[in-house]
Amino acid sequence: MKLKYIIVAILLASLGSIIYGFTLMDANPLLGNKYIGFGTVGIFLIAMPLFLIKESKGKKVKDYMLTEENIRKMQAKNEEKPDNQ
Template sequence: MLKNKYVITAIVLLSLGAIIYGFTIVGEQPAVGNKYIGFGTVGLFLIAMPLFLLKESKGKNVKDYMLNEENIRKMRDIEGKKSKKD
């Protein structure tokens, strides 16, 4: 199977192409142009973006990025150390 990177890139390029094509024909055929723009937007935000986020977040701990009491204390400690150095 093809690598996910190439599939995501192809979806993004096709979606951008559909959006650009939709904007070029929207003056002559508004209904068809709006459909191309809509399908391109759906391709970008409902297909390509979730696939990209799944690919990039694989193997990472979600708890490291959540804002909870422990992480707030860690951030305050780091900021305190930085301000003492200045």
């Protein structure tokens, strides 16, 4: 099974848990808060890291870091651009 479908399933289950938790708030606030909490944990501690791992596969972290080399590259690009004045 592809990771994409697992992430979508976790996200939908978490959103469903949050919605169900809000519907339970009138009858049983403690149980409603637990469902909302588990849904939030599912989104932010499970689904989001899995998504970031999936999307960053094969990319070099060094290309996105602000190193001296990358600063020089950015300055060279800015000097090459003509000013639109």
